[in-house]
Amino acid sequence: MIEAFEKQTVRKAEAKVVAEHPQGSLMKKAAGEVSDTTVEFLLARGAKVAETRILGLVGGGDNGGDCLYALSYLAKLGYPCLALLLSDKPHKKALAAAEKAEVTIERVDLASSARQIARLASRRARAAGVWIDGLVGTGVNGKLREPLAQVVTELNRLYESRNLKVLRVAIDIPSGIFSDDGRLPGPFLGADVTVTMGGRKSSSLLPPAAYQFGQVRLVDLGLQMKEERLARLQAADVGALWPVPGAEDHKYTRGVVQVVAGSAAFPLTGVMCVEGAGRAGVGMVRYVGPEDAAFAILSRFPEAVSGAGKHQCLLVGPGIDPKDNSRMREAVNQSVQAASSGIPLVLDAGAIDLYPQIISQIPGGTLSHRAVLTPHAGEAARLLSTLGAGGGRGGVTRAEVEASPAAWGQYLADKTGATVLLKGAVTLIASPEETMLSQAGAPFWTGTAGSGDVLAGITAAVLAQHQARAEQSGYQLSTSQMSAAVASAAWVHAMAARKASGLPLASSAPESVSNLGAPVVATDIARQVPGAIAYALQQA
Numbered sequence: 037m038i039e040a041f042e043k044q045t046v047r048k049a050e051a052k053v054v055a056e057h058p059q060g061s062l063m064k065k066a067a068g069e070v071s072d073t074t075v076e077f078l079l080a081r082g083a084k085v086a087e088t089r090i091l092g093l094v095g096g097g098d099n100g101g102d103c104l105y106a107l108s109y110l111a112k113l114g115y116p117c118l119a120l121l122l123s124d125k126p127h128k129k130a131l132a133a134a135e136k137a138e139v140t141i142e143r144v145d146l147a148s149s150a151r152q153i154a155r156l157a158s159r160r161a162r163a164a165g166v167w168i169d170g171l172v173g174t175g176v177n178g179k180l181r182e183p184l185a186q187v188v189t190e191l192n193r194l195y196e197s198r199n200l201k202v203l204r205v206a207i208d209i210p211s212g213i214f215s216d217d218g219r220l221p222g223p224f225l226g227a228d229v230t231v232t233m234g235g236r237k238s239s240s241l242l243p244p245a246a247y248q249f250g251q252v253r254l255v256d257l258g259l260q261m262k263e264e265r266l267a268r269l270q271a272a273d274v275g276a277l278w279p280v281p282g283a284e285d286h287k288y289t290r291g292v293v294q295v296v297a298g299s300a301a302f303p304l305t306g307v308m309c310v311e312g313a314g315r316a317g318v319g320m321v322r323y324v325g326p327e328d329a330a331f332a333i334l335s336r337f338p339e340a341v342s343g344a345g346k347h348q349c350l351l352v353g354p355g356i357d358p359k360d361n362s363r364m365r366e367a368v369n370q371s372v373q374a375a376s377s378g379i380p381l382v383l384d385a386g387a388i389d390l391y392p393q394i395i396s397q398i399p400g401g402t403l404s405h406r407a408v409l410t411p412h413a414g415e416a417a418r419l420l421s422t423l424g425a426g427g428g429r430g431g432v433t434r435a436e437v438e439a440s441p442a443a444w445g446q447y448l449a450d451k452t453g454a455t456v457l458l459k460g461a462v463t464l465i466a467s468p469e470e471t472m473l474s475q476a477g478a479p480f481w482t483g484t485a486g487s488g489d490v491l492a493g494i495t496a497a498v499l500a501q502h503q504a505r506a507e508q509s510g511y512q513l514s515t516s517q518m519s520a521a522v523a524s525a526a527w528v529h530a531m532a533a534r535k536a537s538g539l540p541l542a543s544s545a546p547e548s549v550s551n552l553g554a555p556v557v558a559t560d561i562a563r564q565v566p567g568a569i570a571y572a573l574q575q576a
């Protein structure tokens with residue numbers, strides 16, 4: 037499991053360890069890892085040592101010190117290195133080490149305008165094959181001030197307009213990312229790889245900031261940190277969690293999913309829900325819907341059983357025709373029944389809009405953590421607005437959710453009492469009083485019609501299997517069991533999409549996102565679900 041921490045938590049733990057070590061030794065270790073990572077990435081790109089100019093962007097704190105030491109190591113390896121000092125107080129010892137290693141040092145005239153400084157930085161950056169960002173690390177205090185704000189804006193412009201092949205290495209945290217909740221309110225410098233010190237920073241797991249870190253390399257400084265509030269499951273975690281049938285299990289003891297989804301107008305959604313659930317290890321999938329939809333669905337997935345019956349998880353919502361009043365009533369009634377009886381309930385797509393009707397009929401008027409809401413940003417914005425979030429501004433927009441999904445996801449969980457799976461290239465799982473989980477790794481191709489329905493099916497399937505065990509052993513699924521199970525479904529979905537896209541699986545989840553691989557359709561993803569589960573089980 038990857039754990040992530042707020043900057044202040046890491047700084048506190050770091051200060052303790054720094055005090056116990058010889059002065060400068062941790063900084064040199066950190067810089068060594070920056071240097072090694074840079075070389076590794078350059079070798080992978082086939083870059084030649086003498087021809088690869090390295091530019092270090094050096095700020096006035098220890099982050100800049102890391103950068104100067106890293107440049108000194110790289111210079112000793114033969115790389116032509118330039119340190120651009122963007123502070124009049126660079127780390128003294130690190131600067132001396134860089135000078136000794138014959139790093140070219142350029143002191144920026146800080147009396148000139150931010151624009152001139154940014155232009156100078158841009159000229160130096162254009163001539164370099166690597167940018168090492170040591171402007172600001174965890175000591176950042178609010179939005180980047182000038183001239184750094186204009187420097188990073190200019191470098192981003194250069195990077196985007198020239199489609200440069202430059203390698204961008206960030207030290208600890210990409211400069212300009214200052215909030216812990218994944219928001220990006222000011223200018224920042226994106227990275228291809230971030231070498232992070234002592235502990236993952238929470239913004240590296242939370243979108244949209246997470247997309248700016250590139251790959252993340254963690255330098256172990258032996259820090260002791262307990263209070264993590266954010267984590268990401270990896271293959272071994274999912275494998276350890278995924279329910280596996282025993283010798284005496286049969287289709288009823290393994291868990292049954294009941295699906296209320298799809299319609300004659302949208303048969304694909306029903307098929308994808310049923311197929312996602314059916315391929316994720318559940319004992320049986322029941323389909324409840326109009327005859328023509330049932331016919332379409334069963335002809336694609338004949339293993340499903342038509343008609344309602346006992347089940348351990350109810351999945352409601354995708355592809356229900358909102359004009360079909362009796363079907364909408366059925367969706368509400370079934371949801372109310374499931375929520376009242378305490379079995380897991382997955383409310384997806386159209387069912388999310390039915391939230392007010394559903395809770396108005398539930399004793400206590402609130403969902404429990406055993407109900408799962410699975411909105412994308414647009415659906416989340418609608419539900420948040422219904423719940424009165426956004427105050428007098430007339431609700432919450434999709435763009436606002438996308439700018440701050442962690443905060444809004446948590447708000448939804450706290451307000452509804454449910455476990456919330458907020459979908460995106462990084463999917464967040466929030467629940468009341470639990471560690472937030474952030475799952476990633478699916479290729480960008482994954483956002484395709486029916487893909488979310490497959491995820492809803494997998495989610496319902498894993499919950500039905502856990503619920504079946506809980507019923508047999510006489511316990512109730514806890515908040516943490518629910519959020520871990522939902523996160524494991526998100527992992528399986530992402531990895532099935534990777535397999536469908538022709539991308540390799542890795543025991544440690546690939547960082548955030550990738551736009552490589554081949555296009556996929558939802559059916560391809562559903563077909564790869566068993567392989568993704570098998571992979572997780574092998575890693576456990």
Ligand SMILES: NC(=O)C1=CN([C@@H]2O[C@H](COP(=O)(O)OP(=O)(O)OC[C@H]3O[C@@H](n4cnc5c(N)ncnc54)[C@H](O)[C@@H]3O)[C@@H](O)[C@H]2O)[C@@H](O)CC1
Pocket residue numbers: 050054060062063066067095096097098099100102123171172173174175176177178179180181182184207208209233
């Ligand atoms: N102390 C140590 O031995 C270690 C420190 N480490 C490094 O030290 C970093 C933390 O160092 P510091 O505490 O010196 O802080 P930073 O180097 O992150 O930042 C401090 C500098 O940034 C400037 N600054 C802060 N907010 C700004 C803003 N909004 N706009 C523009 N400039 C701003 C400050 O004026 C100061 O010059 C970590 O991120 C990590 O890279 C690591 O090397 C691990 C070991």
